[in-house]
Amino acid sequence: MNTPDFREIAHSGGRVTLSKTRNDQGQIGLNLRFEHARPNPASIVALYAIQPGIPVGTCRSYGIGVAEFPPLPNAFVTILSSDSESRFGRFCDACNHYWRDGGAFVDSQLFCPYCAARGQIHEFLTQAQRNYLQHYASCVSEALQADVGVSVVIDLDAIADTIHNETERPRFYYAEESQQNRFTCRACDSFNDVIGNVAYCSCCGSRNDNDLVRARVNSIRADLERGVDPATCLRSLVSVFDSAAKHLIDELVRRIPLRPRVRASLVNRTYHQLSATVEATKKAFDIDLLDALNEEQQRLCVRMFLRRHVHEHKGGIVDNEYIEKSGDASVKLRQALVEDRASLLQLSEVVVRMVANLVRGFHDIFPPDAAAIARRRRGKPPQAQ
Ligand SMILES: [Zn+2]
Ligand SMILES: [Zn+2]
Numbered sequence: 001m002n003t004p005d006f007r008e009i010a011h012s013g014g015r016v017t018l019s020k021t022r023n024d025q026g027q028i029g030l031n032l033r034f035e036h037a038r039p040n041p042a043s044i045v046a047l048y049a050i051q052p053g054i055p056v057g058t059c060r061s062y063g064i065g066v067a068e069f070p071p072l073p074n075a076f077v078t079i080l081s082s083d084s085e086s087r088f089g090r091f092c093d094a095c096n097h098y099w100r101d102g103g104a105f106v107d108s109q110l111f112c113p114y115c116a117a118r119g120q121i122h123e124f125l126t127q128a129q130r131n132y133l134q135h136y137a138s139c140v141s142e143a144l145q146a147d148v149g150v151s152v153v154i155d156l157d158a159i160a161d162t163i164h165n166e167t168e169r170p171r172f173y174y175a176e177e178s179q180q181n182r183f184t185c186r187a188c189d190s191f192n193d194v195i196g197n198v199a200y201c202s203c204c205g206s207r208n209d210n211d212l213v214r215a216r217v218n219s220i221r222a223d224l225e226r227g228v229d230p231a232t233c234l235r236s237l238v239s240v241f242d243s244a245a246k247h248l249i250d251e252l253v254r255r256i257p258l259r260p261r262v263r264a265s266l267v268n269r270t271y272h273q274l275s276a277t278v279e280a281t282k283k284a285f286d287i288d289l290l291d292a293l294n295e296e297q298q299r300l301c302v303r304m305f306l307r308r309h310v311h312e313h314k315g316g317i318v319d320n321e322y323i324e325k326s327g328d329a330s331v332k333l334r335q336a337l338v339e340d341r342a343s344l345l346q347l348s349e350v351v352v353r354m355v356a357n358l359v360r361g362f363h364d365i366f367p368p369d370a371a372a373i374a375r376r377r378r379g380k381p382p383q384a385q
Helices: 127-145 156-160 209-225 230-255 260-264 274-285 295-313 320-326 341-365 370-377
Strands: 015-022 028-035 044-050 054-058 076-081 088-092 097-101 151-155 181-184 191-194
Touching: 015 127, 015 156, 028 076, 028 127, 044 127, 054 127, 076 127, 088 127, 127 151, 151 156, 209 230, 209 341, 230 274, 230 295, 230 341, 274 295, 274 341, 295 320, 295 341
Parallel strands: none
Antiparallel strands: 015 028, 015 151, 044 054, 044 076, 088 097, 097 191, 181 191
């Protein structure tokens, strides 16, 4: 589905019916029924909450007939529904950012796509979902105070029908909002919808940098094919590397305690000074950007990054600095550099490889959730229902 950025995605609807029960021993209980009959996709997750609607756990057994002890004796089961695209909105209190995903295993932890904070489903609720839980809790109280057989209904179908009129929305209605980059995780096939581009997969914690870089490099290759100035394509390729390296190295620096001198060698710099970047990442993180590149590819890479510098800052005219640093004997001082398509195509492959090396090293340090990947690969649905 092609969803525009920052568009409201309506609630999936459904009806929750709560009613008090009393067994033969006179013990009071609460009966919960959930019905969904709208024609849009929908998923649900059951959460434990305590009064006045504070989420305290994720219920693993709702709807599958298995007894489970609630995390607190006075906790009750609530039903949280997805939006009408069967996605769930999430909010991370650690970094104050919102995203949507396609649902999570009820017994595993999610990753915040932006800061990699981990937590269970009930720890990543949006304020609107929390408002809904408060309303739900008040309905639980109402049902328990009513006579046996009297039902209290939370009719989200009726509300979903009136969402076009802001004034008719009760406070507990929650909708979600599409973000900017909707992607499927290559490792676990989970859906993610995040603001910006670079992110961790919410389900397994894999980074999406490789896919973004491949897409950008393919677009530059297409530019080259349709006759865009090769020097412009060279600048674009180096820029793709620079921004991918910055995202990954900034994240490593943020998450790994480093001695000040090592930290200073990595932050607030441009990563297209290739030799210095290669040395710094090797020293700080034992990540070899040039891993699996043969000598010819390494030489090409260093030379092309230096040529970019000449195009960017020297008007494309060869100077002594370029000749000294590159050892390029094929050009003369004051010569205007001309880029060829074959070298750019080779460089494009090398850029993809170097970013892949950085991502692989990153995940050696911060591994994705292998169990979540294996479960998603087995085709098990993300929600317990
Ligand atoms: Zn976060
Ligand atoms: Zn994933």
